[in-house]
Amino acid sequence: MEYVKGVPYFCDKVKKIKQYPYLSQDKYCDILIIGGGIDGSIANFYLADKFDVILVDKDRLGFGCTSCATALLEYQLDDFASDLMKYMSEQEICMAYRMGLDAIDKIKDFINKYGNSCDFYQKPTFLYSNSIFSKKAIVKEYKFRIKHNFACELFDETNNPFPFAIKSGIFAQNGGCEFNPYLFEKIMIENAKNQEDIFENTKISKIEKSHMGFVAKTNFGEKIYCKKILISTGFNWEVLKTQDLCERFITYSVVTSSLKDFSWYENALIHDAVSPYHYLRMLPGNKIIFGGEDTVYKGKDIDEKLANKKYDKLANDLCKLFPNRKDIKIDYKFCGCFGTTPNNLGLIGESKFDDDILLFISCGANGIINAMKGIEVIEDILQHKDNKLIKIFSPKRD
Numbered sequence: 001m002e003y004v005k006g007v008p009y010f011c012d013k014v015k016k017i018k019q020y021p022y023l024s025q026d027k028y029c030d031i032l033i034i035g036g037g038i039d040g041s042i043a044n045f046y047l048a049d050k051f052d053v054i055l056v057d058k059d060r061l062g063f064g065c066t067s068c069a070t071a072l073l074e075y076q077l078d079d080f081a082s083d084l085m086k087y088m089s090e091q092e093i094c095m096a097y098r099m100g101l102d103a104i105d106k107i108k109d110f111i112n113k114y115g116n117s118c119d120f121y122q123k124p125t126f127l128y129s130n131s132i133f134s135k136k137a138i139v140k141e142y143k144f145r146i147k148h149n150f151a152c153e154l155f156d157e158t159n160n161p162f163p164f165a166i167k168s169g170i171f172a173q174n175g176g177c178e179f180n181p182y183l184f185e186k187i188m189i190e191n192a193k194n195q196e197d198i199f200e201n202t203k204i205s206k207i208e209k210s211h212m213g214f215v216a217k218t219n220f221g222e223k224i225y226c227k228k229i230l231i232s233t234g235f236n237w238e239v240l241k242t243q244d245l246c247e248r249f250i251t252y253s254v255v256t257s258s259l260k261d262f263s264w265y266e267n268a269l270i271h272d273a274v275s276p277y278h279y280l281r282m283l284p285g286n287k288i289i290f291g292g293e294d295t296v297y298k299g300k301d302i303d304e305k306l307a308n309k310k311y312d313k314l315a316n317d318l319c320k321l322f323p324n325r326k327d328i329k330i331d332y333k334f335c336g337c338f339g340t341t342p343n344n345l346g347l348i349g350e351s352k353f354d355d356d357i358l359l360f361i362s363c364g365a366n367g368i369i370n371a372m373k374g375i376e377v378i379e380d381i382l383q384h385k386d387n388k389l390i391k392i393f394s395p396k397r398d
């Protein structure tokens with residue numbers, strides 16, 4: 001089954017992640033991480049500091065959905081707080097927003113320590129709508145954020161600084177950051193402590209319970225004996241023999257060629273709040289990445305015809321957003337799978353299959369932010385410590 005299609009911009013024409021060998025002998029460890037996308041690489045980096053960890057990926061590291069993540073890293077969630085109240089208390093929603101802000105600081109600290117070779121920048125966020133029907137909901141969301149001390153401004157037709165029409169929008173000066181997700185993964189992987197225990201082209205095809213924990217078998221017959229397993233296989237759950245961990249969608253993206261003398265207000269990360277929604281940000285070299293137009297993932301190969309229609313629609317909508325620019329040309333088109341949950345958060349923690357099989361699956365438009373803080377939940381579970389995020393991330397939640 002396919003989870004990515006097209007030529008993902010982020011891993012094209014960049015220095016690739018160092019090559020790691022495939023597993024060629026049986027191994028023992030405390031924790032086996034299955035899946036080396038951005039989630040697996042974050043888990044591996046932080047866990048290898050404290051535990052004996054092996055990381056395996058069935059293909060090359062970073063070429064799954066990570067390679068096409070638009071990487072708008074925002075503290076806000078996909079839905080408005082008023083909609084999330086069906087699934088979380090007001091206090092938990094605030095906790096999730098604060099977690100997003102903390103994750104941005106954590107990424108910044110990581111970059112300060114290991115170097116910025118991944119185009120990391122802090123950016124404001126702008127969540128807007130040009131529909132009169134969404135205006136009320138946006139104003140309500142703005143009031144929620146102000147009530148809970150999340151600094152932001154409300155824009156409308158009277159004070160709109162953006163070069164496109166809006167009815168209302170929330171601007172958060174310190175609300176986000178951006179990077180190249182493939183290159184961020186490269187720094188995570190190459191600075192991890194367990195360089196000898198990272199294996200590519202090593203597919204886990206079977207997991208069996210054993211007296212000491214588990215035996216994970218590779219497709220070529222090698223065995224990894226481990227006490228715990230962390231599943232970070234993205235939205236491919238074949239190894240768990242299940243299809244129904246959360247809803248899965250395909251989201252589509254296009255990247256323009258360089259646009260001369262082009263920018264918008266503070267080059268904010270932009271999301272619209274209509275359906276189907278769109279998101280956009282500037283890339284280095286004055287290119288725009290524009291995405292959205294999600295469709296349900298049917299558990300089969302990605303429909304190329306449908307994908308081409310979606311790319312055309314995105315290109316058209318982008319031209320409509322900036323009608324004065326006659327030079328918008330599309331250089332990259334790609335799409336990939338992502339998952340959503342009712343409370344917009346990842347599936348992170350003990351699984352319903354076995355308490356020693358932990359899930360580390362980041363979901364929603366904010367997956368990467370989830371993973372940066374979610375790994376602290378995993379660390380605390382492994383060390384039998386409490387963490388107030390356990391409940392809202394739990395894969396066993398309703």
Ligand SMILES: Cc1cc2nc3c(=O)[nH]c(=O)nc-3n(C[C@H](O)[C@H](O)[C@H](O)COP(=O)(O)OP(=O)(O)OC[C@H]3O[C@@H](n4cnc5c(N)ncnc54)[C@H](O)[C@@H]3O)c2cc1C
Nearest residue numbers: 035037038039058064065066070071072204234336367368
């Ligand atoms: C177009 C698009 C735009 C997005 N935009 C954003 C965004 O703006 N912000 C954001 O935060 N998130 C965004 N996301 C979501 C983000 O991409 C995901 O949250 C993130 O990439 C998930 O990373 P992952 O490591 O879980 O998955 P993946 O990158 O898919 O990695 C999973 C890995 O597991 C491996 N694997 C699978 N099965 C096995 C097995 N049996 N044995 C060994 N290895 C296995 C695969 O080979 C793969 O490398 C976007 C997603 C898409 C598709």
